Amino acid sequence: MTNNIKPEILILSNEQFGYLVDYYYYAKYLSSYFNITFICPDDNLKRIEVPEIKIIYLPKTSGWKRRLAYREILKSLIKQNCRFDLIMIGVKGGFILYDLLRKLSTIVVNDIRTLDISDSKFKRNIANAMITFESCNANFTTVISELVAKKLQLKKGKYTILPLGGNIIECENKCFDNISLIYVGTFFNRNIEVTIEGLAMYLQRHPEMCGKIHYDIIGSGQGEDKIVAAISANKMEAVVTMHGYIENHRLPKYFVKANVGVSYVPINSKYDLQHPTKTYEYLCAGMPVIATATSANKEIIRKDNGITIGDDVESFSKGIEAIINNCQFYDSVKIRQSIADSTWECVVDKLKRFIIQKIS
Numbered sequence: 475m476t477n478n479i480k481p482e483i484l485i486l487s488n489e490q491f492g493y494l495v496d497y498y499y500y501a502k503y504l505s506s507y508f509n510i511t512f513i514c515p516d517d518n519l520k521r522i523e524v525p526e527i528k529i530i531y532l533p534k535t536s537g538w539k540r541r542l543a544y545r546e547i548l549k550s551l552i553k554q555n556c557r558f559d560l561i562m563i564g565v566k567g568g569f570i571l572y573d574l575l576r577k578l579s580t581i582v583v584n585d586i587r588t589l590d591i592s593d594s595k596f597k598r599n600i601a602n603a604m605i606t607f608e609s610c611n612a613n614f615t616t617v618i619s620e621l622v623a624k625k626l627q628l629k630k631g632k633y634t635i636l637p638l639g640g641n642i643i644e645c646e647n648k649c650f651d652n653i654s655l656i657y658v659g660t661f662f663n664r665n666i667e668v669t670i671e672g673l674a675m676y677l678q679r680h681p682e683m684c685g686k687i688h689y690d691i692i693g694s695g696q697g698e699d700k701i702v703a704a705i706s707a708n709k710m711e712a713v714v715t716m717h718g719y720i721e722n723h724r725l726p727k728y729f730v731k732a733n734v735g736v737s738y739v740p741i742n743s744k745y746d747l748q749h750p751t752k753t754y755e756y757l758c759a760g761m762p763v764i765a766t767a768t769s770a771n772k773e774i775i776r777k778d779n780g781i782t783i784g785d786d787v788e789s790f791s792k793g794i795e796a797i798i799n800n801c802q803f804y805d806s807v808k809i810r811q812s813i814a815d816s817t818w819e820c821v822v823d824k825l826k827r828f829i830i831q832k833i834s
Contacts, residue, residue: 480509481559481833484578486544487514488565491529492522495722495751496587496638497564501527503822508829511558513547515540522721541567548574559833562616566601569608581832584612585636589622591663591744598744602626609633614832616825621747621769634828638749639821640758642810643726648733648761650801653794655689655764656732658725658752661697665785667704669738672790674708679791683798687713689736690728694719729759734797737765737775741785746770757813760806764793779809 483504487497491514501510505526516531523529532543548571558579564587565571575582586609590601606626609615616636617623623633655673657666673689691701691714698716705714720728735756739745749770756763763780765771775782781800783793814820 480507481829482511482557483508483829484511484513484558484561486561486563486565486568486571487512490514490517490519490521490531491527492722493517493519494564494587498522498722499639499818499822500562500825503819504826504829507826508559513544515543520721538567541565541570544568544571545574548578552577560829563612567604569604569611572608572611581614582612583614583616583832584609586615586617586622586626588618588748589625589744591748593744595743616828619747619749619770619773621773625747636825636828637816637821638751638754639816639818640751640754640756640813641726642817643729643759645730645760645806647806648804650733650798650804651686653683653687653734653798654732655687655734655736655794656692656728656756656761657690657736657738658692658720658728658755659750660695661693661701662695663740663744664697664738665700665740666691666693666697666738667700668785668787669736669790670701670704670708670710670714671787673713673794674710675787675791676794677713680795687794689714690717690732691715692717692720692725692728725755729755729761732756732759733761734794735759735761735763735780737763737771738785738790739766739768739771741766741768749774754813754816757809758817760809762797762801762804762809764790764797774813776812778803778805779812 491512492498501512504510511528513530516534530547535543560581561575561579562583562585564585590598592598615633617633677684701716737750737753739750746768747770753765753774757779763775765775765780765782766785767782772782781793781796783789
């Protein structure tokens with residue numbers, strides 16, 4: 475990084491730019507130090523542009539056709555005599571791209587953000603074995619957590635932890651005169667209707683809280699119909715607002731309003747080791763979190779920043795009660811401090827130093 479010439483970095487993502495929060499912040503913050511080229515699919519979502527980043531979209535394809543589309547773009551870059559100082563790849567089934575990636579850079583980093591979440595245990599095992607195989611073929615590996623690294627049987631000393639993060643949202647210390655719950659995330663296979671039923675159960679037990687509690691649900695994906703049905707069936711229209719998808723840059727105002735985050739993930743082998751992004755974001759906004767007791771959530775949530783619960787209706791109801799009973803003990807400043815090293819700026823600064831070390 476001499477003579478004011480920025481190194482060239484290529485990032486390949488499995489998700490459209492802006493819709494996988496990790497890679498959005500990777501590219502955004504790294505662009506101050508490197509020239510970033512970003513290859514991703516076009517998933518028919520609104521395109522999010524960052525002027526400093528060159529985004530190359532795949533044709534609208536899926537499955538193996540999508541992998542072949544990555545190959546065609548890489549071949550085009552090779553024909554243009556493009557060279558990159560480092561390539562970071564986070565593409566499922568990316569092993570079919572390595573022969574081309576090697577022609578574009580001598581340094582390929584396999585970035586592991588998630589384990590496979592297929593319903594079939596057999597398919598998960600095969601897919602996770604493939605992730606491990608891809609890691610063996612890369613020069614270096616970055617992985618989201620020690621839990622995931624252990625599950626994939628990555629060799630100690632052969633990987634670097636690159637965790638999730640959140641953005642500190644500066645707002646006044648949360649008060650609890652009224653309770654404002656918030657869930658932000660995917661609806662796919664999350665059973666968010668359970669939280670609505672749990673809230674309804676809580677209000678049945680505590681009618682004095684009617685009019686003093688509200689729940690904002692933000693997200694998208696298969697399962698939205700079950701959420702809408704649960705709101706109607708439990709007569710919660712005045713208590714629960716289903717917003718649908720809201721872009722990341724528009725979320726802060728909702729985090730400022732809310733005072734309790736809902737990090738609800740079903741407790742099963744598919745999700746047990748996956749760190750939910752929004753757990754970090756709720757904490758960065760200074761609010762306590764009701765989180766299902768997955769191994770990943772239990773690494774983050776402790777007595778002074780929230781509570782862990784089971785993934786059933788009764789447990790969620792009791793979780794709300796516990797949070798409200800303990801609300802006088804929560805302090806937004808201390809909650810933010812509990813993950814002070816996990817802001818996106820800190821995470822990407824670690825990635826920046828990793829890249830500089832590898833390309834120097």
